[in-house]
Amino acid sequence: MEHHGKKREAPTARTEEQRKKELQKIKVYRELEDELRERVARGAFNERRTFECTKDLLKANPEYYTVWNLRRRCMMAGVLTSTAEEEEEEEKGKEEAAAASRAQIDDSYLSEELEFTLKLLKKFPKCYWIWNYRKWILEQYILRVPKAAACGAWRNELAYTQKVLYQDHRNFHAWGYRRYLVAKLETPALLGQSLVEDEFIYTTRMIELELSNFSAWHYRSRLMFRVLEERKADDKVRAEFFQAERELIQDAINCGIEDQSLWYYYRFFMAQALGSEGRPTIIPNMPAEEKIRIIEEEIDWVEDMLMDGSYPNLIYPYEAMVEHTLALFKLQPSAKDVREQNNPKYWLVKIRENEKNKNTKRWDELERNIERQLATESNE
Secondary structure, eight states: OEETTEEOOOOOOOOHHHHHHHHHHHHHHHHHHHHHHHHHHTTOTTSHHHHHHHHHHHHHOTTOHHHHHHHHHHIIIIISOOOTTTTHHHHTTSOHHHHHHHHHHHHHHHHHHHHHHHHHHHHOTTOHHHHHHHHHHHHHHHHHSOHHHHHHHHHHHHHHHHHHHHHOTTOHHHHHHHHHHHHHHTSTTTTOSOOHHHHHHHHHHHHHHOTTOHHHHHHHHHHHHHHHHHTTOOHHHHHHHHHHHHHHHHHHHHHOTTOHHHHHHHHHHHHHHHOOTTOOOSSTTOOHHHHHHHHHHHHHHHHHHHHTOSOTTOOHHHHHHHHHHHHHHHHOTTHHHHOGGGSHHHHHHHHHHHHTTTTHHHHHHHHHHHHHHHHHHHHO
């Protein structure tokens, strides 16, 4: 059997020696749990041994989120120095060297924590709690060390996500973490400048590595409007941007027609480009005639794909045709009477034929939505 393209090896029977080793590991783990509970019960968060207990438990089980919280308490109670706010009164009248010394101590401990979690991530790259704890460590950098040093730590972390995502392009934890890092780096507490252009280029690079990278396409969808705004793009620049992006997603689909993530982005992009209720548009001043021309070109492109007949049961192109013909109807109501392929209902019938009795409720809802939109436009 294969899992994500990799063959699973059949489990082998454990030897008696292996079984004894596993039982010993469980025994040690339980003893660590008991020791940590006892230490927590008496509030020994400032004792080094308590801190070490959390480390040993997390190395064995990084999903143990309660222990991550206890490790935070140990850091605050006995490992890290007081924050600048806590020391504000004491700082008055003291030499700056004292504050610098505290920052240096904290920097050292925080770096050790990043190194500790880095080793865990190499073994457990999709463990949410490790990523979550690293966020907390980075927040401590902002509170405890000079701005330049904090920026350096955050930038290094951004570079680290590139390494992770190069090895596993679809690690959604790493993608979410990267978005978090960028959002924070852009604030006055750190860089205080936009990284949107760099990130947009990064999504292009990641898509070129793997077309079916849903996370990269999703991130791109969140960046495009900021890119245009920060470029102060006029109608001409926006039209050029639209055409380049249109060619990119069409080329991607031509190479991977069965990839659901590509069709999701394609449908999202066309909706943003042409406009729909409650959504911004890439080209807000696009004339209706130009929209009609583009929709008709997209209809021809998808129809040609369907006429090829290589993927008769693929549902994604049919869903796109429903949306395209609905968009055309809103701009040119008479279009659906010119030929049956311009009627959204025609493509819904095709969907039902392909799906047979699957997803009936979904297609019933789509039919009601089509009827509602057709009726609304007819009454206006």
